[in-house]
Amino acid sequence: MDWRGVAPDVQLHALNGAPKSRGSCRHESGRIERHAGQQNGGMIQTPRVPKMRIGVEKLLWPAFLIGVLAIFLSAPTVPGQQRGLKDMPPPPPLWRPKPTPTPKPEPEVIEDVIKTTSNLVMVPVSVTDQTGNAVQGLNVADFRLLEEGKQQEISGIGDPQQVPLAIALLFDVSSSTSQKGFFASQQKAAATFLRLVMKPQDKAAIFTITAKPEVVQSLSSAEASAAKMLTIPAATSSVPTAFYDTVSAAAKYLADNAPSNFRRVIVVLSDGDDNFSEQIRDLSVADANSKLSGQETAAGVRAGLQRAHQRAVTNVEKQVQQADVIFYAVNPGGPSIKLNLIAMRAERGMESIAEATGGTAFVPDSDLDLERVFRQVAAELRGQYLLQYYGDSNAPAGQFRRITVAVPSRTDVRVRARQGYYPKKQN
Numbered sequence: 001m002d003w004r005g006v007a008p009d010v011q012l013h014a015l016n017g018a019p020k021s022r023g024s025c026r027h028e029s030g031r032i033e034r035h036a037g038q039q040n041g042g043m044i045q046t047p048r049v050p051k052m053r054i055g056v057e058k059l060l061w062p063a064f065l066i067g068v069l070a071i072f073l074s075a076p077t078v079p080g081q082q083r084g085l086k087d088m089p090p091p092p093p094l095w096r097p098k099p100t101p102t103p104k105p106e107p108e109v110i111e112d113v114i115k116t117t118s119n120l121v122m123v124p125v126s127v128t129d130q131t132g133n134a135v136q137g138l139n140v141a142d143f144r145l146l147e148e149g150k151q152q153e154i155s156g157i158g159d160p161q162q163v164p165l166a167i168a169l170l171f172d173v174s175s176s177t178s179q180k181g182f183f184a185s186q187q188k189a190a191a192t193f194l195r196l197v198m199k200p201q202d203k204a205a206i207f208t209i210t211a212k213p214e215v216v217q218s219l220s221s222a223e224a225s226a227a228k229m230l231t232i233p234a235a236t237s238s239v240p241t242a243f244y245d246t247v248s249a250a251a252k253y254l255a256d257n258a259p260s261n262f263r264r265v266i267v268v269l270s271d272g273d274d275n276f277s278e279q280i281r282d283l284s285v286a287d288a289n290s291k292l293s294g295q296e297t298a299a300g301v302r303a304g305l306q307r308a309h310q311r312a313v314t315n316v317e318k319q320v321q322q323a324d325v326i327f328y329a330v331n332p333g334g335p336s337i338k339l340n341l342i343a344m345r346a347e348r349g350m351e352s353i354a355e356a357t358g359g360t361a362f363v364p365d366s367d368l369d370l371e372r373v374f375r376q377v378a379a380e381l382r383g384q385y386l387l388q389y390y391g392d393s394n395a396p397a398g399q400f401r402r403i404t405v406a407v408p409s410r411t412d413v414r415v416r417a418r419q420g421y422y423p424k425k426q427n
Helices: 008-017 028-039 051-074 079-087 183-197 222-229 243-257 281-292 299-322 334-339 341-357 367-382
Strands: 120-128 144-147 154-158 165-172 203-209 213-220 263-269 325-330 385-390 401-406 414-417
Touching: 120 401, 144 385, 165 183, 165 222, 165 243, 183 222, 183 263, 183 367, 203 222, 203 243, 213 222, 213 243, 243 263, 243 299, 243 325, 263 367, 281 299, 299 325, 299 341, 325 341, 325 367, 334 341, 401 414
Parallel strands: 165 203, 165 263, 263 325
Antiparallel strands: 120 385, 120 414, 144 401, 154 385, 203 213
């Protein structure tokens, strides 16, 4: 049919209404195009797929895939395949995102800090028999301890072998002792004492007592301190004695330099006669000038000097107690000190400091007796009972607390302990 001159819309309407050849499922336009191609010069052109067919195939393709997949899944598996599937490891769990944790609120800052109010007190106690030998084997139940008249519960007894020592050895090289005939014996006895009493963890410092306190050896081992002791020269001229100032300086030195877990001890080798410490210097110089001029010292000066010595001893006691120090004195003057009022006053001053701190004062009979006395001091330090109890935590810091220690079950022993302590400020 010749379609020349016919409008395109008329042509399309005619084609849609034309009958299809029997048995054919193709669109007539395809056949027309083939015939047209054959008529045009005999050349065959590739047929073009109609747009309507392409659309249908796009719609049918997903349905085709779903059908194939359904057939595959419904097909029975062979036993070997079933065993293989069973042997396969289980599939990993499905990944699930972890929920974001809810942030905790910041804790409230508490400005007030709870402070520890316990006040552990350690009291070194020496228990000796009538001959001065240490009594061993006592336990907590044998002691009675009072603080300000109120009995305290003793929580335990420390082992003195396990508590290190910090010793300050004060060696008097002033005229009052160096002019005596046994200066070298004093040095040797003191050096032997250090080697005897000290263990590897212990420390000792050496002070010389002259016109002013002087540290000639800082806290060191027994061997270093003993070697230094043997090199200290004696005074070759008249040298004043600042006994009180040196004891106070030694107490402060131990408080500042000895570890808090060390027992602090001062051992003095001196007659205790002081004529140049700050508290008595002016009156002492006035007394000396009167004697040098051949005049009798005025009664007011003598009385004032006596009171000054008493105040000085009391002040030294307080400083030694505040530093938690035990005081021992070894007087090389011998029994002859009883013939001299000044010497006896000096000895009583050392005895007072020793008694207040739990130590003792010795007066050897001679230079040959020095080593025995030092051995006794060493045995006492190593045999002390270190009583521990909790004092009154509400006691004001710096207020002296008086304590008393006794062994009620043993009337044949002598008990020495410090008379009290000064509570430290709680941190």
